[in-house]
Amino acid sequence: MSSDITAIARTSKEGSPYRVLIVDDSVVARTVLERILAAHGGFVVTQKTSNAQQALDALSREPVDLVLLDVEMPGQSGIVALPAILKAGRGAKVIILSAICEEGSAKAVEALALGASDILSKPDHGSFGDQFARALLGRIVRIVGSEHEDTPASIRLRADNGHSNISCLGVGASTGGIHALGQLFAGMTAPLGVPILITQHLPPTFIPYFAKQLARMTNLPVKVAEDGEVLTPDKVYIAPGEANLGCRRSWNGQIIVALSADRTPLSALPAVDPMFMAMARCYGSTATGVVLTGMGRDGTVGAGHIVDAGGMIIAQDEPTSVVWGMPGSVARAGLATALLPPEKIMAFVAQHSMVMA
Structure with a gap:
């Protein structure tokens, strides 16, 4: 040490x-x-x-x-x-x-x-x-x-092609993320009309209090995600502390919550990568991911899946991050369309997206 x-x-x-x-x-x-x-x-x-x-x-x-x-x-x-x-x-x-x-x-x-x-x-x-x-x-x-990890002098952002479709928003965060989430929702001037999935690195004991705190940050209904429930617009779903938050299509074509306790030796539980990867599979080009402050690189692999499917990734900028690990990793990989302070991200998503019916 x-x-x-x-x-x-x-x-x-x-x-x-x-x-x-x-x-x-x-x-x-x-x-x-x-x-x-x-x-x-x-x-x-x-x-x-x-x-x-x-x-x-x-x-x-x-x-x-x-x-x-x-x-x-x-x-x-x-x-x-x-x-x-x-x-x-x-x-x-x-x-x-x-x-x-x-x-x-x-x-x-x-x-x-x-x-x-x-x-x-x-x-x-x-x-x-x-x-x-x-x-x-x-x-x-x-x-x-x-x-003080090595950071390139310039970050390669993806081209901003204007408006794109959106049918689901996923947000991943770790160290400093709870405060950043408050700023993120404070910047939401109107509902997006899509389900919002959140993975915040927290132990299970934190989750009930986190859900209550998050509910005070937004007018949208907030709940800890339950396996099998249908994802509905303008509702916030939180990953439980003991499982990854994902999604899948049910027999009737609806997209439902899919929880999994699978993890790799180096991954957190819950982790951002599985959530983004599931969003890419279910929503394809209409998936949008946000990576907020946090240590490590969780979210980078999943962000790559969203980008490969045609979706969009926004990352928190370095000056406002407690730790520019997760968003910095996404930015260095060339996966982010924009680097923004959290209070400006929701407006960016709204301005650059059209809600899918």
């Missing part, structure tokens, strides 16, 4: 260590977190604060790359203060560290929806150990390490 962090420092765009702000009302927690980062190099803790207001004051004086934010603090809680901290941070990533905001909880999903890059449970009573240190550094590597 130490070599991973050192490698990140050597490839940082500024050639200097990542600047970190620690926000926690516990002196013990602040001290231990600083020691964990100092022991592995590549980071410098610029300031340590005990509450949200002090954090905002610190960010106004000095920019940072990463904020480690507690939830329970005097005054504003970390979650309440999160939008202001993100705004003041001007692009800084925020990782929530809390003993009460457990991974998979409603509060964790709320924090991710507000823009936190990740959540990590903090040990009770300051009982920090090697396991926590490894977990924290692993999360940081996932967030900031992937920012």
Whole structure:
């Protein structure tokens, strides 16, 4: 792990260590977190604060790359203060560290929806150990390490041929995706008239809270997909945590949900590739895929199937992505028609598509 962090420092765009702000009302927690980062190099803790207001004051004086934010603090809680901290941070990533905001909880999903890059449970009573240190550094590597993968100076976009037919929209996302999905639906000014399939990399325990959070982001009905149900227009179907979300044609020609627990050793479950591949088979040239922020390359193979079938792919742009892994992979493969911030994607789809009857 130490070599991973050192490698990140050597490839940082500024050639200097990542600047970190620690926000926690516990002196013990602040001290231990600083020691964990100092022991592995590549980071410098610029300031340590005990509450949200002090954090905002610190960010106004000095920019940072990463904020480690507690939830329970005097005054504003970390979650309440999160939008202001993100705004003041001007692009800084925020990782929530809390003993009460457990991974998979409603509060964790709320924090991710507000823009936190990740959540990590903090040990009770300051009982920090090697396991926590490894977990924290692993999360940081996932967030900031992937920012510096080799990226070509220019991305080859596919030709925009104007209006095309659309009968299904699929959206894939991972790290940072819940917040991006909120922005995506906020940019929808009118229903598209097609079913919307969503695969967000999340463990099964997150899914019920994620579905509720997503339902608050849109006026469209939202549900966790069930095997065999008919896909209907203007309804949002979420991949369950323990299965890939796909589709198939039933005996009477209707397109229905097809769930599968099949996975490869390197794939997530649920995964974006199987969803896009199923859309290409069922909808052909009328399938449209969207790839949002996320680590890795999930979605690239499936996006290729949609493009080969004549459909369209849109990817989130790099500046607005928490991790430009998945959308960057699609872009580098020459599969994307456009690279856009999530709030502009739905308008692009609407302007460039005609709904199939």
